[in-house]
Amino acid sequence: MTNERERRQSNDIILAVEDVTLSFGGVRAITGVSFDIRKGEIRAIIGPNGAGKTSMLNVINGFYFPEEGRITFRGQTRQRMRPHVAASQGIARTFQNVALFKGMTTLDNIMVGRTLKMHKGLFWQIWRHGPALAEEVEHRKVAEEIIDFLEIQHIRKTPVGRLPYGLQKRVELGRALAMEPDLLLLDEPMAGMNLEEKEDMSRFIVDVNNQYGTTIALIEHDIGVVMDLSDRIVVLEYGRKIADGKPEVVKSDQRVIDAYLGVAH
């Protein structure tokens, strides 16, 4: 499986983060962090709680503006970005504490993910006729494909607020996939899941990467999962990068071991 992925992977860099610094008031969340993500790879960001992992994702998709540093996505360099622009350029994400549209059904949630792909004018939409209807049908097909892919047919019409946590996470992944992103950011996709759910989610992540060639950056605390899934790993601690490389390398890095196990000073 890893070989298959390596074959498709290129050395093209889809996203480069350079010297990014972010602080809230006087608190430094990220200090001078640089790393890159290659096209087609699964890149993990790990680190103890409060290391700045989620902040980093928020910088990448434009929720936070870094004070210093640059981000280059598909050759375009910028310092700050607005979330909906990031989305329109092909960055999708999920959230640590699931941010779904709770009152809406699974299907509607996924259809919202298609928003940027739909272009027919307001005039047709109002009458729900002609081109707008054709467009709606076409996008509905895509949404159904995603539902099949994630095996959530049975909850298609259920308001997502009623679903158990594991399924909500899956719907959230579906909504992100509906955007057909080039870069998918997953913030702890397996948090709070049992073993079986984790295995399912791992399988989906690998399948997304294989079938659609989507580049994935994920934050995850389950080290076993991270080592299995990812091609390369960045390790953050107190907002600084302490290691970066292939799983085997990171696993044996002394600073990483210290950060995770604690060290006697």
Place this chain on the structure above:
Amino acid sequence: MDVLYKVLVDPFLQMGGAPDLFVQTLWEGFVVGTLYALIALGFVLIFKASGVFNFAQGIMVVFAALTLVGLYEKGVPAYAALLLAIGAMFLIALGTERLVLRPLVNQPDIILFMATFGLTYVLIGLGELIFGGSPKVMIADQLLLPKGDITFQAFGGIVQLQKIDIAAAVIASLMIAALAVFFQKTRIGRALRAVADSHKAALSVGISLNQIWVIVWFTAGVVALVTGIMWGARSEVSFALQIIALKALPVLILGGFTSIPGAIVGGLIIGLGEKLGEFYWGGLVGGGIESWLAYMIALIFLLFRPQGLFGERIIERI
């Protein structure tokens, strides 16, 4: 016993005894109800998208109607004035988004609510500055709205329908239906509901909050204009008109702050309840109950369904 008879039996005997009067009252209740629904709709749209109870909705009704009539008085042809009034509502939407909502994003709801108070006074001042404070007559004729009435023999008596009321009911119904379909079934409608549910998630799928806010405030502005025309044609265009916004409150409580069908059904229940209550039960306490009956009806509903008839069920996993 006598009181019970007067409350529980006598009104219904009267209804049966004079069906023409009953139908007339129902009709009036229906017309007012559709207008209440329209006003409530303006609130619901904005509440759904920005989580703000827009205190300025009432003054938006006045301002829209005032712009229309004021421009006409300054010599602009009626339909051009209508288009310009729509344009003015768009500018208000744009201005509100830029100057009020955007700087206050992520602030607590109460801050935004207070900001709409500010907006109210800005609009009052602006309206008086440009068009003066004296009451004006709605240009119903010039807008080709029908006048006069239709009278027909039915139900053993005479039923009289004002043509302007028929027009109001038809236009309000069409507008409500179009908005309901628009917000339930289209991309922008879905985006709007998405924004209502979670700003963070909506942003992450590429929905621009700013754009949605402008669309929603503009839509609410157009709804305000239609309300202003219809209500203005029934009375006059003055700043006192903003009081009708208070009528929307019981409708919203009844229907739920987030539901378009709720606004419709709520509006009709309040409209019908008010007219029937006043006509058949008002006499028992010397009349004049119309102004507060709506709140009583809303209060009773509130006891049984705190989220309103069609309010979103509060789903929370613990």
